[in-house]
Amino acid sequence: MTAAAQVLGLDRASDHLAVRWLGIDIGGTTTDVVAIASDGEVLASGQAATRPGAGLVPGTLEAIAALDVELDALVGVGIGVPGQVDRETGTVRLAVNLGLGAAPVPLAREVKDVLGARVVLENDVRAAALGAHRVLAPEAEVLVFVGLGTGVAAGVVIDGRPHRGAHGLAGEIGHVVIDPDGEPCGCGAQGCLETVISGSAVRRRWGVEVAAAGHALAVAAAAGDTRAQGILDDVVAHLDLMVQWLAHTYGADVIVLGGGLGRLGDPLLVPLRHRLRERAGRSDVAARVVGPERVWCAPAEIPLGAVGAAAVADAPIRPIEGVAIRLARGPEGRDGLPASIKT
Ligand SMILES: [Zn+2]
Missing domain, CATH: 3.30.420.40 (ATPase, nucleotide binding domain)
Known part of the structure; x- marks a missing residue:
């Protein structure tokens, strides 16, 4: 098994x-x-x-x-x-x-x-967004899954169905320009979101050629590498912006970060939630959109993409009992839980 x-x-x-x-x-x-x-x-x-x-x-x-x-x-x-x-x-x-x-x-x-x-x-x-909806949060009215891999893209599920948009490009946020003077992007534009927060952007900015760049960056930052920490902080700051856009634009009640970088877990999630919580304490508007405990990192052991693909073909998918409560917790609240559902 x-x-x-x-x-x-x-x-x-x-x-x-x-x-x-x-x-x-x-x-x-x-x-x-x-x-x-x-x-x-x-x-x-x-x-x-x-x-x-x-x-x-x-x-x-x-x-x-x-x-x-x-x-x-x-x-x-x-x-x-x-x-x-x-x-x-x-x-x-x-x-x-x-x-x-x-x-x-x-x-x-x-x-x-x-x-x-x-x-x-x-x-x-x-497909991964649909998998996340079925397995992790079938009750969510609007779920946004963000794939942070080589590139950046979001999948949106509204009322249990994938939202594709008029041109089939709904959720293609990786090529939204966030810095007109930023790095050139493969799409031809400059300063796209994925030139800052994708796995390939991390690799390029850090200048270290490793397979799991996000993980290596987090390890280096935790070991006191200030340059790695600076890049990680910048990624989190842009994730914070991205989460706000998605929360407000789609009215998301759950946002799941997936892909190689998104599965990093606590090194991303703890500072990201801290920023969201801090803002919610200051702003009535921020306090009313998606709560920090509803921003999750995808559990690495669950093949959400494959499960979601089956759901696209109308397969019924069973949710995992109690997983939302576990994903909502910070690292301090996860002791004793199976590793497979720790984020
Ligand atoms: Zn681009």
């Missing part, structure tokens, strides 16, 4: 239950897959290396095969994928990290041809 299946409630022998849905989250380096039963139980979960370019479809099928589950009763497959997703045609294009250029890749059709079930695509961050 994988850690994710454990956290999501795979707590009894369930070989007799058939897989009805698959949820797949194709990331830049890894692909997460979950198998869901008709009652929403997570029957299996797994992870495989993503194969870019022409390897995308075969790599996705290999990740599914590695789950080693019967798919005879499969009714739906949801796939969360970065890049420009066309839900109507089931194609994806312009995903730099996946080696996809301008030509649309018919991902949905090719997977459907092999599995014989309905396949739907969704933008990866939007």
Whole structure:
């Protein structure tokens, strides 16, 4: 049993239950897959290396095969994928990290041809937002999930449904210009939000080439590296602004920070909540929007993207009992909780 299946409630022998849905989250380096039963139980979960370019479809099928589950009763497959997703045609294009250029890749059709079930695509961050809603806060009227990875993007769930906006770009906050004189961005503009608070921005500003830049930065800051601390402080200051925009613009009652940087947990969350709390103490308006205890870091062990992708294909998803209370706590209130739900 994988850690994710454990956290999501795979707590009894369930070989007799058939897989009805698959949820797949194709990331830049890894692909997460979950198998869901008709009652929403997570029957299996797994992870495989993503194969870019022409390897995308075969790599996705290999990740599914590695789950080693019967798919005879499969009714739906949801796939969360970065890049420009066309839900109507089931194609994806312009995903730099996946080696996809301008030509649309018919991902949905090719997977459907092999599995014989309905396949739907969704933008990866939007799928993760839906996963966060179903698993962490199904009661939330408006949930915003922010993927802080190589880039920055938000997925918005309103009344339980993904909000895509008129052009399908709702939540693409990474390219909002916050400093017109700032660093050049890959999109062609200057000073976009993701030139400040993404994992790649941290790496560039710090000048240290490490895989998990956010984690390394937090470790260095905690060890007394003042330059690392300065960059971390600046990231938190901009996250604070971002949380305010999202809270006011969407009327969010829960904001979840995910992606490599967002999963950092306390080094981000403690100072961020401190800023939010301080402002709420001074401003009646700030006190009425999303509370500091409703800003969470995504639990690293739960494949929210894959679970959310299954939900995009209409799979019922079970929430984790009591998780909101735990995520709301600061580090001092989490003693004795399983590591999987500590943020
Ligand atoms: Zn940009």
